[in-house]
Amino acid sequence: MTRGDQRNPEPAERKPFGPLGWAVVAICFLALLLNFVAWSGGSFHEVRCLSVAIGLFTILLLLVHLRVKQQLEREIAERLHVELALRRFIQHAPVPVAMLDRQMNYVIHSRRWVQDFRLGEADLAGRNHYEVFPEIPERWKEVHQRCLAGAVEVCDEDAFARRDGTMEWLRWEVLPWHEADGRIGGLILFVEMITRRKQAEQALEGALRREEAMGRFRDRVVAVRSLEDVGRLRQRWIEAVSSLGIPVRSVSFEFPSPRPGQYRTGWLAEEHASLADHPLSAYPWVQQAWETGRPVVVTRAQMGDAGGLSPEVQAILEIPLPGIGSLGVSSTKADAFAPEAIQTLQAFAGLVAEGLQRTRDFLALQESADRLRLMVQQMPAVLWTTDTDLRFTSCQGAGLEGIHLLPDQVHGLTLFEFFRTSDPEFLPIAAHRAALRGESSTYESAWMGRTF
Structure with a gap:
């Protein structure tokens, strides 16, 4: 029974006589027949006594009949009420059940069965389960046959591919129900x-894999120290x-070309000088990514x-990289760049940038350090650094x-x-010790025949 199907808990049709009722009628007819025989034969006294006995017995049977009939009607009404309550319970169950x-063939099902499976029908009673779900896999049909033989089967997680291409994840249990005589009814x-x-679990697992990768x-990327290292990142x-x-x-970088309306492509900036320029008009998605600052598929x-x-x-995905150009990603799959994939690729493109x-x-x-070192080496002076133990850590200059x-x-x-001294008050040493205290100083000292 489905939603809207109601049953009267009282019997739909009352029969005036059951087997006991017909027995009472037969006895009454027998009593009348005996009275008729008595009047005809003259043995009135004996027959009358017998008729009275039969009448009393008939009344007793009638009372028993009425009592049994009332009890049966109550039992029928109670069973109908229980059946109606069970049907309502199934209809309003907060889970899909059938x-x-x-x-x-469907006997009864809950409303959630129709809603959760998006069946669009209010009543499936009488319809075949395999007609309603033609996409049911063969392994489920085998489960049904085993359960019709008396088995009970449970699955905590199972995938169900629907006709419209969506994937449902189910937890299910299948068990037989029995008729009054003990036979399996379905x-x-x-x-x-x-x-x-399941989608939340998959999203979490995907996020964890993404973070690990x-x-x-x-x-x-942190270990990159040269353009060759960047090249190996590709x-x-x-x-x-x-x-x-x-x-x-x-994957490749797209960089603006010195020529207006053109760009160069490659993985390293130095590669572009030897590569031909490409017109942006022939590859409008590159210019679109640069101008909008958004990925273009x-x-x-x-x-x-x-x-x-x-x-x-x-398919091509063009990811803009501010200050650089863009990153072009190609795929042999037309549907490779779903929104989630684009977000992931953007994050990885950012790491490359x-x-x-x-x-x-x-x-x-x-380069700046090399220029500074060259300048120092060419200066007619000596520049040095020391640590806190007054030990030289570097010493440069043409003065050496x-x-x-x-x-x-x-x-x-x-x-x-x-x-070559042990005097802590020697002027250069004293000046360094003052510098360690945060004090700057200028001094002039004679050493090895020269003035410093």
């Missing part, structure tokens, strides 16, 4: 929809994102006749030639060893 007969199906919980890749980048299930074919149909693209490429910027800063700092020393000969010596 009762089927041996032919897998199956009861209990189902719990766990799709949201990004952590490993970030360690490589394959690591593809491997990292591919490990997350994103089918990436290739391009399908094969949108690529048109753009030259240089492999026929294997079915960070590594490239870190390398540029490191190289710029190194005047005292016939090389930087390596000075490095590691203490000021006492260098100046």
Whole structure:
């Protein structure tokens, strides 16, 4: 029974006589027949006594009949009330539940069965379960047959691919129900929809895998010290994102060209000088990513006749990188760049941009240090640094030639060893000790025939 189906708890049809009632009628007819015989034969006294006895017995039977009839009516009414309550309980159960007969036809089901499975019908009574769900896998049909033979089966987590392509996750239990004589009458199906919980678990697992992959890749980015290191990140980048299930074919940087309306592509900035320029008009998605600052997904149909693209490429994702250009990611799968995949690729692209910027800063700092070192080496003076133990940590300058020393000969010596003195008040030593206290000083001292 489904929603809206009501039953009268009282018997729908009252029969005036049951077997006992007809027995009373027969006895009454027998008593009348005996009276007729008595009047005809003259043995009135004996027959009358017998008639009275039969009448009393008839009254007793009639009372018993009425008593039994009332009891049966009460039992029928109680059973109908119980059945109605059970049907209402099933209809309003907060979980999907259905009762089927041996032919897998619906006997009754809950409203949640229709709602959770998005069946769109209020009443499935009489319909076959396999007609309602033609996508049911064969393994479930085997479960049904085992349960019709008396088994009870439970599954805590099972995938159910629907006809519309969606994937449902279920927890289910199947058990038989029995007729009054003990025979199996069909199956009861209990189902719990766990799709949201499963999706949340999968999202959490995906996030953890993403963080682990990004952590490993970030360690490589931190270790970058040269453009060659950045170049080696390319394959690591593809491997990292591919490990997350994103089918990436290739990846490259797109940089603005000195020529207006054109750009250059590659992985390292130095590669671009030897590469031909590409017109932005032929690759509008690159310019769109630069101008909007948002990722752009391009399908094969949108690529048109753009030259240089492999026929294997079915989709391109252009990720803008402010101050650099953009990162172009290609795939052989047309549906590779779903929103979640785009977010992941953006995060990894940001790490590559960070590594490239870190390398540029490191190289710029190194170049500046090299220029400073060259200037110091050419100065007609000596520049040095010491630690807190007054030990030389560096010593540079053309002035070393005047005292016939090389930087390596000075490095590691203490000021006492260098100046060949043990006097802490020796002016250069005293000035260094004052510097360790935060005091600056200027001094002039004679040493080895020279004034410093």
